[in-house]
Amino acid sequence: MKIYEELKRRNVFRVGLAYLAVSWLIVQVAETVLPAFGIGSAAVRILVIILSVGFVLALVIAWSFELTTQGIMLERDVDRSRSITRTTGKKLDRIVILVLGIALSYFALDKFVFEPTRDANRIESARQQGRADIREERRKAASIAVLPFADLSPDRDHQYFSDGLAEELLDLLAKIEGLRVTSRTSSFSFAGKSTDIPGIAASLNVAYILEGSVRRSDDRLRVTVQLIDTGSDSHLWSQTYDRQMKDIFEMQDEIAAAVMESLRITMAGDIPLSTPTDPVAYSLFLQARHLWRQGSAEGVDKSYDMLRQVLDIDQQYSPAWDALSTVYTYQVGLGLVPFEEGYLKAREASERALEIDPDNAQALTSLGWDAMSLQNDLAAAAAYFHSARLSAPNNPMVLGNIATFAAVIGRLPEAVDLLNLAIEHDPIDSAKHTNLGAFYLAMGKLDEADLALAKALELSPEDVWTKQAMLLLRILQNRPEEALQTLENIDNENFQLTVLPMVLHDLGRVEETQAALAELGKALGTGVSQYDVAEVYAHLNLIDKAFGSLELAIRNAEDVSLIRTSVFLNKLSGDPRWAEILVRLGLADEQVSDIEL
Numbered sequence: 001m002k003i004y005e006e007l008k009r010r011n012v013f014r015v016g017l018a019y020l021a022v023s024w025l026i027v028q029v030a031e032t033v034l035p036a037f038g039i040g041s042a043a044v045r046i047l048v049i050i051l052s053v054g055f056v057l058a059l060v061i062a063w064s065f066e067l068t069t070q071g072i073m074l075e076r077d078v079d080r081s082r083s084i085t086r087t088t089g090k091k092l093d094r095i096v097i098l099v100l101g102i103a104l105s106y107f108a109l110d111k112f113v114f115e116p117t118r119d120a121n122r123i124e125s126a127r128q129q130g131r132a133d134i135r136e137e138r139r140k141a142a143s144i145a146v147l148p149f150a151d152l153s154p155d156r157d158h159q160y161f162s163d164g165l166a167e168e169l170l171d172l173l174a175k176i177e178g179l180r181v182t183s184r185t186s187s188f189s190f191a192g193k194s195t196d197i198p199g200i201a202a203s204l205n206v207a208y209i210l211e212g213s214v215r216r217s218d219d220r221l222r223v224t225v226q227l228i229d230t231g232s233d234s235h236l237w238s239q240t241y242d243r244q245m246k247d248i249f250e251m252q253d254e255i256a257a258a259v260m261e262s263l264r265i266t267m268a269g270d271i272p273l274s275t276p277t278d279p280v281a282y283s284l285f286l287q288a289r290h291l292w293r294q295g296s297a298e299g300v301d302k303s304y305d306m307l308r309q310v311l312d313i314d315q316q317y318s319p320a321w322d323a324l325s326t327v328y329t330y331q332v333g334l335g336l337v338p339f340e341e342g343y344l345k346a347r348e349a350s351e352r353a354l355e356i357d358p359d360n361a362q363a364l365t366s367l368g369w370d371a372m373s374l375q376n377d378l379a380a381a382a383a384y385f386h387s388a389r390l391s392a393p394n395n396p397m398v399l400g401n402i403a404t405f406a407a408v409i410g411r412l413p414e415a416v417d418l419l420n421l422a423i424e425h426d427p428i429d430s431a432k433h434t435n436l437g438a439f440y441l442a443m444g445k446l447d448e449a450d451l452a453l454a455k456a457l458e459l460s461p462e463d464v465w466t467k468q469a470m471l472l473l474r475i476l477q478n479r480p481e482e483a484l485q486t487l488e489n490i491d492n493e494n495f496q497l498t499v500l501p502m503v504l505h506d507l508g509r510v511e512e513t514q515a516a517l518a519e520l521g522k523a524l525g526t527g528v529s530q531y532d533v534a535e536v537y538a539h540l541n542l543i544d545k546a547f548g549s550l551e552l553a554i555r556n557a558e559d560v561s562l563i564r565t566s567v568f569l570n571k572l573s574g575d576p577r578w579a580e581i582l583v584r585l586g587l588a589d590e591q592v593s594d595i596e597l
Helices: 002-009 012-037 041-064 085-141 159-174 184-190 197-204 245-262 279-292 297-313 318-333 339-356 361-373 378-391 396-408 412-425 430-443 446-459 464-476 480-487 493-506 510-522 530-539 543-555 576-585
Strands: 065-068 071-074 143-146 208-217 220-229 234-244
Touching: 012 041, 041 065, 143 159, 143 184, 143 197, 159 184, 159 208, 159 245, 159 279, 184 197, 197 208, 220 245, 234 245, 245 279, 279 297, 279 318, 297 318, 318 339, 318 361, 339 361, 361 378, 361 396, 378 396, 396 412, 396 430, 412 430, 430 446, 430 464, 446 464, 464 480, 464 493, 480 493, 493 510, 493 530, 510 530, 530 543, 543 576
Parallel strands: 143 208
Antiparallel strands: 065 071, 208 220, 220 234
16 A cells, blocks of 8 residues: 555656546547648557657656656655645646546537538548549440451451551541540550450450451451450450441441440430441551551651552542641651641641541641641631540540640640540550640649659650650759769750750759750750750759740741740749740730630
8 A cells, every 4th residue: 555655645646647638638639630731540640659658658757756846856855844746736636627628628629510520521522432433433334445456367468457447446436425435546555465355454444345357358358346344354245247348338337336236325416437438448548557657768658659549549538638647747757858848738638638527536636736836826726626626525636635735825734634534545655644744744743743754654664755754853853863864864865965954053063064055055956946945044044045045946936835834934934024925926824815625
């Protein structure tokens, strides 16, 4: 009993009780406040552990020390006749009562004020999540990917035809209202790979896959098609068609109709149909499309010759005019024809395609891009892009181009939304993830940019454009050492010349920065533009020089259409000269506010 009486005299029990009361109150407040700042339950667990250790320490201190009128002293050094433990005990009692009163008030407030709000928020959050889950299930339920068809022709020399037929079916299905169709870029990326159907479905986030084979012998076709339910990895529908080439468009329409019926999809309007042409012209068209996609000068030239043959047979075949427009732009890119001549012919071909088919989304998008980047006619570009979206609301190519246009006119949040929608339909196209990262960079959302660019590199580890965007991100993240290391691994001399002064400046290497700037100046006109130099000067805080280079870029008719997305030229936005330049370019907010996307 002596120990108990001594514990009581030294107020050890009171200290323990007060400590527990205060600790409980601290934990309750932490559990309420910390989540509001995004801090998880781990922090509360750490707090409980610390308080638990502190409890033992508090008891030891209460036993070993005593509060006196002279301050805190070791208990053995205190004269018992002058001890004030009784007074201290009463103070501790009042502290416990006060804390318990606060705790009771907090409990009542939490019970009758905070908890109903939390419950309402939890219920609403659950409802929102439930709606999102339902939307996702509905979206996924009516989703399909068309894989490249196998070539079973005797000599295996008709892969262009089997691929082309699969792509034509993909385009036809994409016109079906209520059906989400993965783009060619993503679905054809599995060609030649051993990925199984469930794996492909998971990567593309689709519920159904259409696959098939083509056997062509002279004028005869045997096409076998299977519609697979990816959830059960079982055939939902399968059919073999033995037809002549002249019946190929009718067969494509039958396949699309069969898919609609199997998936129980109904449309309010007309069911989309193929665009028919002469069978010989169609075969040439598919082969030409296959050739230009190889990207070689020889393939592009052969593609051009074949498309001319197609149009000699059928001048009203709109897809061939579309294809010819694309081939002209390839010829410009490969240096086969002069810039102005090539793009003029590309524009004329797209206009011809649009005359034949006013709802041709590809032609509308091409003309929109031409108006935006070559003619600086934003009103015309907006009209073309708006019509293209009405014609093909879920086409990832259309959405991607409109996203870029939105960025050009300064509507970066809309650009991100459009590009995310495009990625839903084309999830394995690394270029779209790279562009998304670039848009986030322009918005200053560096964490989101990092995620988007990391995804792009995962899909295409050697893509130079993604590496360049990642390097710019490292500069903005103030990680110049990593930026310099990345720069050494980028095989683009002009880009290296442009970015090196920025990195050296951030590393504080003044003399090397000046030398790099001198080398950059020597490269002007040989792959390095005044616009590039303006960005460098802006990053180095040489504002007047940045404006000088920007003026030269405009005077030299350089492409400055992406000026509002430049993460470096943003530094100039507070200067009156910046507003004046935007007005001259037709990109000021008041000039683009009425544009409808």
